[in-house]
Amino acid sequence: MNAAEDPGILSQGSLEGVARVVAVQGDQVWVEPEQGGSCGGCASAANCGSKGIGTLASRLEGRRFFLEREDGDGLGELRVGERLVITFGEQSVSAVALLAYGLPLVGALSAAVFTQELAGRDGYTLLAAIAGLGLGFALMKIVAGRLKARGRLTPRVVRRLSSAAILSSGH
Amino acid sequence: MREYLLMMVSAALVNNVILARFLGLCSFLGVTTRVDTALGMGVATTFVITVSSMADWAVETWLLEPHGLLYLRTVTFILVIAAAVQFTEMTVRKLSPALFQMLGIYLPLITTNCAVLGVALLLVEGRMSFLNSVLFAFFSSLGYSLVMVIFAGLRERLALADAPRLFAGPPLAFITASLLALAFMGFSGISA
Structure with missing residues (x-):
């Protein structure tokens, strides 16, 4: 991800992160956080296809969670592979x-x-x-x-990233 | 008390993990775009370094040294650190899935990075007691967090600066990091 696409850098208010849609089941959208390791080598290792126990890819898979769609959230139909910007509001990391x-x-x-x-x-x-x-x-x-x-740890979709940013996953 | 204070100055400032020993440079450059994220990463790494140092001390003292298996130290430590990281993630996930989700979206995965392994190897070389080992690891990781936050603060300001196009981004970050390392060299004059 380049700097221009990193919402964490661009947003001056609440912190935002990027997650990729991995499954859509009715109103539930399963997403996987996009970060890899703390370096480029770890991030590329997560995408290399090796998914053994303890590998970065398997650990990223373990970080998947679902979001509840709400009426009138303005996101439209979401597809697998789409990237979403997610925030947890004012709660600081x-x-x-x-x-x-x-x-x-x-x-x-x-x-x-x-x-x-x-x-x-x-x-x-x-x-x-x-x-x-x-x-x-x-x-x-x-x-x-x-x-x-108190609802302070509830994730919320801020926006979807542009269609050009959709990962090349055949969708 | 004075002993612990000296250890803190020595581990956190004089022999800083990042700027004096040049360990953990990937997270130093990769996760320092915002102060908030850098602090979060610093706290997470502090936890991992301290907890793994406990496990590493026990393995070294009660397994490797008595059985003459010191040649397996590096491999064993890597396994112990990886297990400690996995255990931590599993515990946080089990106890509070919501917290785990939030950390997962903002913080990168901590793996067996060189800073964690480096501190573990340094403390067994020092042949310290359990408490001193744990405090040494804790103070070292405090130094790591301190540098992460300072550097993130500088980068947040530099992102708004009108830098020449060729210097913008990583080149400016490298120059800033070198200046920060020079500043930290000043602490090496302190005889701790």
């Missing part, structure tokens, strides 16, 4: 990353430091860090559940 990864990390580090001070043995510290990680994940689940209930 850094805040979500802090919630998903920051909380468990803080839990693990706090538990490790605390146990090291108390017990002073590496084995106990490791066990405490794992327990702290679990506690952090549990806390993350609670907070994420509340955010979801």
